[in-house]
Amino acid sequence: MAPHMTTEWNADAYHRVSDPQFTWGMVVLARVIFAGDETVIDAGCGSGRVSAELAARVPRGRVIGLDRSRQMASAARETARRHAAANLHVVVADLSAFPVAQRADLVFSTATFHWILDHDALFAEIHHALAPGGRLVAQCGGAGNLARIHARAHAMMQSREWSAHFASWREPWEFASAETTTARLRRAGFGHIQAWLEPAPTAFVDGHAFATFTATVVLRPHLACLPTDAMRAQFVGELTEQFAADDPPFVLDYVRLNISATRAPTVVR
DSSP: OOTOSSSOHHHHHHHHOOHHHHHHHHHTTTTTOOOEEEEEOOOOTTTTTHHHHHHHHHHTTTEEEESOOOOHHHHHHHHHHHOOOOOOOEEOOTTTTOOSSSSSEEEEEEEGGOOSSSSHHHHHHHHEEEEEEEEEEEEETTTTTHHHOOOOOOOHSSTTTTTGOOOOTTOOOOOOHHHHHHHHHHHHHEEEEEEEEEEEEEOOOOEEEEEEEEIITTTHHHTTTTTSHHHHHHHHHHHHHHHHTTTSSSSEEEEHHHHHEEEEOOOOO
């Protein structure tokens, strides 16, 4: 991982720029049929925009939002307050160790799992958190996600100007294929597994919007390696100029990995 990277995010900035993530989250949310009394875990709740939507769908249940970033958790609590979502509870927690065991009816997640390198361990934790018959419905970055900007950033990182700052670099994401994900879910004990990739190219109106978004989200690990604000602005600026020359300009080639699986119900003999 980037040597200076922390678990913290700029939650205010993320909340402002995360329309693509919110839109994807709402599409995934539309796939779920609710009874209204479920216990739901939002795994990687971020600033709580989708969490509040989840809470509205379970008025007789509750949503537990998990995020390892204290700033994100604080922002999610504020989102819950603004939406009067009294059934949304936010906990600072790492998804490598779920603080819930065998009682969630649904684990829901969008735009998070690709930040976790060990998906075998992740799916084992989710399986343990679900009640028998519980569901996992999720979406994250999949194989090929953001290939263009990562390739261009990598080329810059290897240049004479930048290489010294990235000597300890390790990629902090896991963009898995549908086939690999299916096998991992099966090993964790899930059934009724569906996993598929979906291209989601995302365009920005101008260079400023592109630079603001990529600095906050996509390039966050890269910028954590750079020691000054001026260098971070230069790195983002050089990449923004490259994307300005594309036709069409300022497009990120997102690829989403969709996941649906079920923990087997308890068999009564």
